[in-house]
Amino acid sequence: xxxxxxxxxxxxxxxxxxxxxxxxxxxxxxxxxxxxxxxxxxxxxxxxxxxxxxxxxxxxxxxxxxxxxxxxxxxxxxxxxxxxxxxxxxxxxxxxxxxxxxxxxxxxxxxxxxxxxxxxxxxxxxxxxxxxxxxxxxxxxxxxxxxxxxxxxxxxxxxxxxxxxxxxxxxxxxxxxxxxxxxxxxxxxxxxxxxxxxxxxxxxxxxxxxxxxxxxxxxxxxxxxxxxxxxxxxxxxxxxxxxxxxxxxxxxxxxxxxxxxxxxxxxxxxxxxxxxxxxxxxxxxxxxxxxxxxxxxxxxxxxxxxxxxxxxxxxxxxxxxxxxxxxxxxxxxxxxxxxxxxxxxxxxxxxxxxxxxxxxxxxxxxxxxxxxxxxxxxxxxxxxxxxxxxxxxxxxxxxxxxxxxxxxxxxxxxxxxxxxxxxxxxxxxxxxxxxxxxxxxxxxxxxxxxxxxxxxxxxxxxxxxxxxxxxxxxxxxxxxxxxxxxxxxxxxxxxxxxxxxxxxxxxxxxxxxxxxxxxxxxxxxxxxxxxxxxxxxxxxxxxxxxxxxxxxxxxxxxxxxxxxxxxxxxxxxxxxxxxxxxxxxxxxxxxxxxxxxxxxxxxxxxxxxxxxxxxxxxxxxxxxxxxxxxxxxxxxxxxxxxxxxxxxxxxxxxxxxxxxxxxxxxxxxxxxxxxxxxxxxx
Amino acid sequence: xxxxxxxxxxxxxxxxxxxxxxxxxxxxxxxxxxxxxxxxxxxxxxxxxxxxxxxxxxxxxxxxxxxxxxxxxxxxxxxxxxxxxxxxxxxxxxxxxxxxxxxxxxxxxxxxxxxxxxxxxxxxxxxxxxxxxxxxxxxxxxxxxxxxxxxxxxxxxxxxxxxxxxxxxxxxxxxxxxxxxxxxxxxxxxxxxxxxxxxxxxxxxxxxxxxxxxxxxxxxxxxxxxxxxxxxxxxxxxxxxxxxxxxxxxxxxxxxxxxxxxxxxxxxxxxxxxxxxxxxxxxxxxxxxxxxxxxxxxxxxx
Numbered sequence: 001x002x003x004x005x006x007x008x009x010x011x012x013x014x015x016x017x018x019x020x021x022x023x024x025x026x027x028x029x030x031x032x033x034x035x036x037x038x039x040x041x042x043x044x045x046x047x048x049x050x051x052x053x054x055x056x057x058x059x060x061x062x063x064x065x066x067x068x069x070x071x072x073x074x075x076x077x078x079x080x081x082x083x084x085x086x087x088x089x090x091x092x093x094x095x096x097x098x099x100x101x102x103x104x105x106x107x108x109x110x111x112x113x114x115x116x117x118x119x120x121x122x123x124x125x126x127x128x129x130x131x132x133x134x135x136x137x138x139x140x141x142x143x144x145x146x147x148x149x150x151x152x153x154x155x156x157x158x159x160x161x162x163x164x165x166x167x168x169x170x171x172x173x174x175x176x177x178x179x180x181x182x183x184x185x186x187x188x189x190x191x192x193x194x195x196x197x198x199x200x201x202x203x204x205x206x207x208x209x210x211x212x213x214x215x216x217x218x219x220x221x222x223x224x225x226x227x228x229x230x231x232x233x234x235x236x237x238x239x240x241x242x243x244x245x246x247x248x249x250x251x252x253x254x255x256x257x258x259x260x261x262x263x264x265x266x267x268x269x270x271x272x273x274x275x276x277x278x279x280x281x282x283x284x285x286x287x288x289x290x291x292x293x294x295x296x297x298x299x300x301x302x303x304x305x306x307x308x309x310x311x312x313x314x315x316x317x318x319x320x321x322x323x324x325x326x327x328x329x330x331x332x333x334x335x336x337x338x339x340x341x342x343x344x345x346x347x348x349x350x351x352x353x354x355x356x357x358x359x360x361x362x363x364x365x366x367x368x369x370x371x372x373x374x375x376x377x378x379x380x381x382x383x384x385x386x387x388x389x390x391x392x393x394x395x396x397x398x399x400x401x402x403x404x405x406x407x408x409x410x411x412x413x414x415x416x417x418x419x420x421x422x423x424x425x426x427x428x429x430x431x432x433x434x435x436x437x438x439x440x441x442x443x444x445x446x447x448x449x450x451x452x453x454x455x456x457x458x459x460x461x462x463x464x465x466x467x468x469x470x471x472x473x474x475x476x477x478x479x480x481x482x483x484x485x486x487x488x489x490x491x492x493x494x495x496x497x498x499x500x501x502x503x504x505x506x507x508x509x510x511x512x513x514x515x516x517x518x519x520x521x522x523x524x525x526x527x528x529x530x531x532x533x534x535x536x537x538x539x540x541x542x543x544x545x546x547x548x549x550x551x552x553x554x555x556x557x558x559x560x561x562x563x564x565x566x567x568x569x570x571x572x573x574x575x576x577x578x579x580x581x582x583x584x585x586x587x588x589x590x591x592x593x594x595x596x597x598x599x600x601x602x603x604x605x606x607x608x609x610x611x612x613x614x615x616x617x618x619x620x621x622x623x624x625x626x627x628x629x630x631x632x633x634x635x636x637x638x639x640x641x642x643x644x645x646x647x648x649x650x651x652x653x654x655x656x657x658x659x660x661x662x663x664x665x666x667x668x669x670x671x672x673x674x675x676x677x678x679x680x681x682x
Numbered sequence: 683x684x685x686x687x688x689x690x691x692x693x694x695x696x697x698x699x700x701x702x703x704x705x706x707x708x709x710x711x712x713x714x715x716x717x718x719x720x721x722x723x724x725x726x727x728x729x730x731x732x733x734x735x736x737x738x739x740x741x742x743x744x745x746x747x748x749x750x751x752x753x754x755x756x757x758x759x760x761x762x763x764x765x766x767x768x769x770x771x772x773x774x775x776x777x778x779x780x781x782x783x784x785x786x787x788x789x790x791x792x793x794x795x796x797x798x799x800x801x802x803x804x805x806x807x808x809x810x811x812x813x814x815x816x817x818x819x820x821x822x823x824x825x826x827x828x829x830x831x832x833x834x835x836x837x838x839x840x841x842x843x844x845x846x847x848x849x850x851x852x853x854x855x856x857x858x859x860x861x862x863x864x865x866x867x868x869x870x871x872x873x874x875x876x877x878x879x880x881x882x883x884x885x886x887x888x889x890x891x892x893x894x895x896x897x898x899x900x901x902x903x904x905x906x907x908x909x910x911x912x913x914x915x916x917x918x919x920x921x922x923x924x925x926x927x928x929x930x931x932x933x934x935x936x937x938x939x940x941x942x943x944x945x946x947x948x949x950x951x952x953x954x955x956x957x958x959x960x961x962x963x964x965x966x967x968x969x970x971x972x973x974x975x976x977x978x979x980x981x982x983x984x
Contacts, residue, residue, distance in 0.1 A: 035780035
């Protein structure tokens with residue numbers, strides 16, 4: 001038998017109370033003179049002896065009740081010996097030690113290391129033991145060995161990391177390792193962790209331990225996880241082109257505890273200068289969204305942080321991200337040469353109303369375009385151009401293959417054969433025929449891929465169908481093309497295809513008002529902007545999660561820059577892409593410094609937001625989940641497989657002891673009332 | 683000291699009487715109060731010599747009404763007579779330590795015995811009887827011979843008031859001793875708690891009876907000696923005379939004790955009846971008139 005809180009044994013001193021009372025009270029019998037003692041003497045007095053014994057019995061009852069209460073407070077539990085010790089053949093044990101971010105809580109990892117030591121102490125001399133650490137992945141620290149000294153020295157080198165937790169991966173790794181060892185003895189996995197609920201998803205868990213594997217869980221997280229407020233996500237555009245950040249920068253903040261938190265200060269900083277502060281309150285188990293917009297962004301890469309001032313686990317109180325402000329690239333709109341009003345009026349207006357677009361546009365007609373000048377642009381928009389020269393068509397083909405972006409829209413001036421012939425190399429779809437609706441009738445754009453970046457802004461409103469289209473080309477998409485939207489009759493409305501390194505978008509109606517009323521609706525502006533942004537998008541995240549790999553682009557005619565980690569160490573990784581860019585795996589939160597010659601760059605790395613949720617894992621569910629059913633698997637944790645607190649918590653011996661003590665006190669009260677405690681002198 | 687409106691019966695309450703310092707006053711208060719409450723005078727046959735008239739009171743015996751005076755004056759007067767001394771009475775008071783017991787009452791058995799003896803002495807003196815007094819414990823220690831002289835009552839009261847409870851009881855021995863001392867026949871009133879063996883007492887009674895005395899026995903007990911009513915769960919009882927101590931559980935002992943005490947009283951009653959002793963058991967809670975009435979009613983029958 002062991003005791004969880006043996007300090008309460010000091011309460012044994014309370015036994016002195018009933019003994020003292022017994023001794024003191026017995027001397028207080030009243031002395032009374034009585035004349036007729038001769039008659040009293042004749043009455044048998046054996047009862048007194050019996051009552052004296054009853055008194056002693058009552059005293060014993062009281063002492064026993066107090067003793068039981070004291071023992072109950074020491075939280076006793078029965079711990080069985082190690083299973084390995086009970087088997088004749090030496091077994092194999094895999095010790096899994098959680099080194100995820102949450103184990104950085106005060107002394108928790110040190111406690112885990114101590115538990116590993118204890119587990120090694122329990123192991124038989126000839127038992128083979130392997131040591132693994134795990135967060136979202138597992139790492140083999142030591143394969144099976146009987147050399148406990150070696151394992152002990154390895155334990156000392158371990159420390160808690162920054163990543164999240166995945167128990168399933170850890171168990172997979174441990175079981176896989178157990179498969180390598182040949183033993184007839186028991187196979188055991190000892191998992192030492194704080195057992196966070198986010199580390200195991202019952203709904204998606206598919207892995208189960210084999211029947212001959214025993215699971216022992218040692219909880220170092222305690223039964224009462226601390227409260228914690230954490231920033232779980234920041235939604236920001238990594239690249240902006242204007243001075244003002246016009247979108248909403250969205251910060252997600254969660255309270256993972258059952259205690260409401262008021263006056264949580266949210267501090268948004270750019271390059272260590274505070275931009276704005278907000279004060280928010282969070283209910284228990286609540287998530288809040290804080291939005292920032294309209295702030296200035298300097299040119300180049302800006303280091304941005306969101307801090308919450310909160311006295312809890314500090315690691316998840318800061319979120320890192322970058323905002324890069326770039327100069328817009330040049331884009332060209334080509335339209336057909338015609339008299340009168342330009343067909344690109346609406347398009348041009350739409351593309352010049354917002355400074356935060358990746359392009360600055362200029363307009364030329366097909367006749368005035370020098371094919372050689374196409375290379376000066378990053379994006380070309382062919383807006384109902386009519387026939388184009390073979391030289392221009394050839395240049396455009398090369399332009400797209402080399403990485404250029406092209407948006408093509410048809411219209412009344414588009415000639416079917418000429419279009420298909422000149423742009424067949426790059427167009428995502430082959431035009432088949434013109435469809436003109438009857439007077440007074442129109443078709444709508446109905447089938448839309450709202451998960452595509454162009455249409456995701458319409459996902460909630462769904463109002464794209466309100467545009468009335470009276471003319472369009474039926475078309476047949478290329479094999480590798482993706483239809484992003486269709487008209488009511490199923491004919492593609494917007495088709496996308498990659499050619500070489502570039503990309504082409506084909507809108508089979510007009511971007512002017514000739515064939516539809518789209519320019520006259522509120523949908524037009526976001527539609528055009530999204531299309532242009534998509535065409536000019538550069539794949540750059542504002543931040544990366546721990547464990548993610550990001551690319552550090554090399555400088556022109558130079559090797560990739562040196563990279564400093566957030567802790568200041570120079571990164572020694574030298575994995576390169578085929579293009580010569582450096583691949584870096586994010587290992588710690590903060591800003592990675594990219595030492596370019598001209599201007600330093602930064603990459604922001606953040607911890608897994610869910611790691612701040614210290615809610616306790618549902619143990620029974622977990623055990624049943626990984627062992628295949630309570631009571632059937634050997635791995636179902638018996639009392640001796642759990643931590644001392646868990647064993648004690650499950651046995652609840654204290655409860656039984658208190659119950660017995662209560663019954664004893666009730667019996668004592670009953671007996672005391674009946675016998676009126678005899679107090680005697682001598 | 684006493685309000686005129688107070689009823690005579692109140693004067694007979696032993697606890698109230700205990701406030702009266704003088705036994706003479708006490709005895710007068712008891713007897714006068716007792717007498718005025720009686721509807722029939724107990725003095726019939728005792729008195730022959732006319733002394734004075736007094737106003738007729740309702741309840742007075744019409745035989746003593748002066749009819750002639752009534753015819754002359756139309757007023758009711760009673761003729762009063764002075765009785766002749768015709769007997770002597772000795773009041774024997776037990777002063778053993780056991781008589782010093784009082785439980786819930788403020789009056790000990792000895793005090794009660796003193797009041798009773800004083801009242802009887804006063805009453806007897808009014809009848810012109812010679813009254814003597816004896817105090818005894820293991821043996822006789824106080825003896826006032828019976829007299830009917832002026833000032834004798836003060837001697838009686840003085841000696842009564844000086845009695846103190848002490849020593850052990852040897853009632854039978856004391857009665858044998860008195861039987862030898864009291865040579866002239868008379869009434870012997872024994873006031874005691876009678877903690878002695880009835881067999882021995884019977885011999886003592888017979889001795890006194892043999893000497894020609896009329897015996898009256900007042901068995902004075904505290905009510906708690908009968909009830910053994912203690913609230914304490916345990917007591918250390920100490921014998922008042924021997925100082926012997928004994929732990930007792932009242933709730934256990936109570937029934938057995940009561941039974942034994944009841945048997946003792948019955949035995950005393952039987953012993954007294956067998957020897958023609960007028961026996962009365964009284965408790966210190968009972969008014970004194972109860973004892974007086976008992977005494978007079980028994981004496982009037984003889």
